[in-house]
Amino acid sequence: MLPVEAFASIPSIDHITLSPDGTLLSMVQRFNTDKEQLVLVKLFNLADGKSRFLVKADSRDLNILSLSWANNDQLLMRGAYASSRYGTPVIETRLLKIDIHSGKSENVIPRQFLSKLVRVPQFQSNIVDDLPDDPKHILLAVDGLTDKLSTAVVKINLDGELTQLLVTGRENLIDWVADRQHQPRIAIFHQRTTYQIKERDAATNDYRLLWEFEALSADEIWPIGFGKAANQLYVSAYHQGRRAIFLVDLNDPQLKLELVMSDENYDVPASMQYSAAKQKVIGLGGRYIDEEYVKLQRSLDTALPEYSNEIISSSQDESLMLVLSSSDSHPGQYLLWDRKEKNMSSLLERYSQLPPDLMAEKTKVSYQARDGLAIEGWLTLPQASTGKNLPTIVFPHGGPISFDDGGFDYWTQFFANRGYAVLQMNFRGSSGYGFDFMQAGLKNWGLQMQDDVEDGTRWLIKQGVSDPKRICIVGASYGGYAALMGVIKTPELYRCVASFAPVTDLQQLVSDSKSFTNYKVVQKQLGDDDVDLELRSPVNFVTDIQVPVLLVHGTKDRTVRVKHSRQMAALLKKSGKDVEYIELEQGDHYLSTNQHRLQTFQALDQFLQRHLTQSGQ
Numbered sequence: 001m002l003p004v005e006a007f008a009s010i011p012s013i014d015h016i017t018l019s020p021d022g023t024l025l026s027m028v029q030r031f032n033t034d035k036e037q038l039v040l041v042k043l044f045n046l047a048d049g050k051s052r053f054l055v056k057a058d059s060r061d062l063n064i065l066s067l068s069w070a071n072n073d074q075l076l077m078r079g080a081y082a083s084s085r086y087g088t089p090v091i092e093t094r095l096l097k098i099d100i101h102s103g104k105s106e107n108v109i110p111r112q113f114l115s116k117l118v119r120v121p122q123f124q125s126n127i128v129d130d131l132p133d134d135p136k137h138i139l140l141a142v143d144g145l146t147d148k149l150s151t152a153v154v155k156i157n158l159d160g161e162l163t164q165l166l167v168t169g170r171e172n173l174i175d176w177v178a179d180r181q182h183q184p185r186i187a188i189f190h191q192r193t194t195y196q197i198k199e200r201d202a203a204t205n206d207y208r209l210l211w212e213f214e215a216l217s218a219d220e221i222w223p224i225g226f227g228k229a230a231n232q233l234y235v236s237a238y239h240q241g242r243r244a245i246f247l248v249d250l251n252d253p254q255l256k257l258e259l260v261m262s263d264e265n266y267d268v269p270a271s272m273q274y275s276a277a278k279q280k281v282i283g284l285g286g287r288y289i290d291e292e293y294v295k296l297q298r299s300l301d302t303a304l305p306e307y308s309n310e311i312i313s314s315s316q317d318e319s320l321m322l323v324l325s326s327s328d329s330h331p332g333q334y335l336l337w338d339r340k341e342k343n344m345s346s347l348l349e350r351y352s353q354l355p356p357d358l359m360a361e362k363t364k365v366s367y368q369a370r371d372g373l374a375i376e377g378w379l380t381l382p383q384a385s386t387g388k389n390l391p392t393i394v395f396p397h398g399g400p401i402s403f404d405d406g407g408f409d410y411w412t413q414f415f416a417n418r419g420y421a422v423l424q425m426n427f428r429g430s431s432g433y434g435f436d437f438m439q440a441g442l443k444n445w446g447l448q449m450q451d452d453v454e455d456g457t458r459w460l461i462k463q464g465v466s467d468p469k470r471i472c473i474v475g476a477s478y479g480g481y482a483a484l485m486g487v488i489k490t491p492e493l494y495r496c497v498a499s500f501a502p503v504t505d506l507q508q509l510v511s512d513s514k515s516f517t518n519y520k521v522v523q524k525q526l527g528d529d530d531v532d533l534e535l536r537s538p539v540n541f542v543t544d545i546q547v548p549v550l551l552v553h554g555t556k557d558r559t560v561r562v563k564h565s566r567q568m569a570a571l572l573k574k575s576g577k578d579v580e581y582i583e584l585e586q587g588d589h590y591l592s593t594n595q596h597r598l599q600t601f602q603a604l605d606q607f608l609q610r611h612l613t614q615s616g617q
Helices: 004-008 291-303 410-417 435-439 448-463 478-489 506-515 519-526 530-535 563-574 594-612
Strands: 013-018 024-032 037-045 051-058 063-069 074-085 088-099 105-107 126-129 137-142 152-157 164-167 173-178 184-191 194-200 207-214 221-226 232-239 242-249 258-261 272-275 280-284 308-314 320-326 333-338 343-349 362-368 374-380 390-394 421-425 466-476 496-500 549-554 579-584
Touching: 004 410, 004 594, 013 063, 013 308, 013 320, 013 343, 024 063, 024 594, 037 063, 051 088, 126 173, 137 173, 173 221, 184 221, 194 221, 207 221, 221 272, 280 291, 291 308, 362 448, 374 410, 374 448, 390 448, 410 421, 410 594, 421 448, 448 466, 448 478, 466 478, 466 594, 478 496, 496 594, 506 519, 506 530, 506 563, 549 563, 549 594, 563 579, 579 594
Parallel strands: 390 421, 390 466, 466 496, 496 549, 549 579
Antiparallel strands: 013 024, 024 037, 037 051, 063 074, 074 088, 088 105, 126 137, 137 152, 152 164, 173 184, 184 194, 194 207, 221 232, 232 242, 242 258, 272 280, 308 320, 320 333, 333 343, 362 374, 374 421
């Protein structure tokens, strides 16, 4: 059994990327002492092996979202931090430029420009176009030029010279897509539950409506990106009930959707890869479509046959490539592929404290819900187990419009390493399974979505995998909600419940969204009937909970506010229930620091040992 610390450690290296000339690696590294929890931007020279640090920050204050090269001399760092606006807790983002020679870092938006705005934008990191042929400029989407939501596009000079207002915003305009000629071309508007996708004419600044649809409807058409030709736009829309990728010629008055990629069983991810070196679209939906890159991927998979291999970065001429190779039982290693020299060398392990030979494998499973709907999931069994009569963790995912897949998961590996079987299920409402499946989750929290979780638990018992007296339900965010509802609806089924950052009060969740532009969309997802929301909120049913409860929540959680757990814990204690409540000081929704992961996993380890160690206790 590995120590808890091995699983509680955030990857020591993350956001690794190659400089355009292929001589340097930038990366984010974390360093912790008893007094400090640091996040650092590190530079590594591939020629001489020397490294140095450029940025140092407290990881409790700053979450680095991404790191990219603007040119061979400057890095762009997207960061997020917890803040408050007009009394409402929010997340703010910023985009910093880092001079790799001096180590100096500053906001890419000059103070002089910010001082002219009506209000300081909450989000300042949305790059519309990185302008690969113009390494000293980027196009950035910026709100705040007026007192209403109206997102403009500015051309930022990375040397600190004049910032140019390229396109003024319009009311309810929230985002932009640039074409390959570097014009902000597609404007996305949002009001209440309605979205409009419009095309902007650069010459006249006129806008043409392309599509209008309701949020979460079958009519959704979302722009992905442009091909090389000026009027080739790739979009994500539904085809026979599954998300697919289409190509649209914007010159066509009918805007006919030409099907490019679909899957009869699953949604195709709305993603695109474009090679600036080759000046063409090379990948769609998470896989290559260009024959040259199909062969590259085939070469990778032949060299590393038991792994999922992804090219995550490359030099400008694509002669050097960074590869992340991982599997369900391998947390991932970074490799450098020199295509000219035709060799590949190992650089770094993503989780250095988790030996792959001690990790468990995932098995894809399927079971029927009580109404006959097929539910897919993943079963992880401890190494060297018989696969029968095991203490078990039922582990529904968060979101809930999300999904679990067959990739590496440090939570699951932690449980399996402790001797527990783990079931993850993609209950109705999960993404990836088409329109009807996702739609079935609307206003369904605590109802059929919850039944799918329960049916998975009963399926495990019927299969003989689980000891029915030693099952604990564990979850985070929506999964934490589902965990609590599980022990409320079927107290006889679970021996304990552990919930991280759970939603406990649906009324409160809807009410808290009133300050945000997605308020009506949240109502569409959860419902707007207060009585109905009360009947589906764990906080109103604490007296029905008959098993021990572990609650963990961060004080700076901006996704699900800490008051959800505070109120739940207080009511459980008042009712005399067995509850342990841990509050993570300055903790967020994602366990972004080593200290908070360790604190949470230590509590989980002790809690599960107490309640799942012996049958019948």
